[in-house]
Amino acid sequence: MxxxxxxxxxxxxxxxxxxxxxxxxxxxxxxxxxxxxxxxxxxxxxxxxxxxxxxxxxxxxxxxxxxxxxxxxxxxxxxxxxxxxxPERPAPPHPGVEERAMLRAALTRVPPRQQAVLVLRFLCDQPVADVARALGCSEGTVKSQTAHGLAALRRILGNPLEIGMAR
Known part of the structure; x- marks a missing residue:
C-alpha cells in the first residue's frame, strides 16, 4: 500500500x-x-x-x-x-473428545445463524452486544437465536446440555 x-x-x-x-x-x-x-x-x-x-x-x-x-x-x-x-492421522484422544465431537456434530445440524450465535456466545464467550454487532442484527435477535439454537441442540442431543453450553 x-x-x-x-x-x-x-x-x-x-x-x-x-x-x-x-x-x-x-x-x-x-x-x-x-x-x-x-x-x-x-x-x-x-x-x-x-x-x-x-x-x-x-x-x-x-x-x-x-x-x-x-x-x-x-x-x-x-x-x-x-x-x-x-485422511490425516488421528490425534491421540484428549479428555472430553467424545463430548466435543458430539457437540460439533449437533452444531452442524443447527441453522447457520443460530450456529454462529451459539459459537460466539458460548464458545468464544462474547457478550450479546458484540454478537449483535458482528452479525449486524439487534440484541433481541441474538437472544432469540440463542434460545432457538439451544432448543434445537437439546432436541438433537436428546437431553439437557451438560457439555457446558447451558447458561
Missing amino acids: ADGSDPEYVAYVHGRAAALRRTAYLLCGDTHQADDLVQETITKLYARWPRIGRVDNLDAYVHSILVRAFLDEKRRGWWKVRLGVP
Whole structure:
C-alpha cells in the first residue's frame, strides 16, 4: 500500500491470526475450511486497511467480517466442489473428545445463524452486544437465536446440555 500502513496490517494479522483461526474452527468445525475463512477475512481486511482508522473497535470489525464470511459460505456452499482430502492421522484422544465431537456434530445440524450465535456466545464467550454487532442484527435477535439454537441442540442431543453450553 502506498500509505505505508503495511507494517501495521502485518503486525495486526500476526497478533490475531491464532484467535481468528480458533473462532473460524469453532464456527465450521473443519481445519481446512477455518483456514479458508481466515484467509478470506484477512484478504477483505487488507483491501479495507487504508480506511480502517474510522473503525471504533477493530477486533469486533474483523470478527464481523469472519462471521459474515462463514454465513456467506453456508449460503453459497451448495455449488462448491468438495475435493477429497487425504485422511490425516488421528490425534491421540484428549479428555472430553467424545463430548466435543458430539457437540460439533449437533452444531452442524443447527441453522447457520443460530450456529454462529451459539459459537460466539458460548464458545468464544462474547457478550450479546458484540454478537449483535458482528452479525449486524439487534440484541433481541441474538437472544432469540440463542434460545432457538439451544432448543434445537437439546432436541438433537436428546437431553439437557451438560457439555457446558447451558447458561
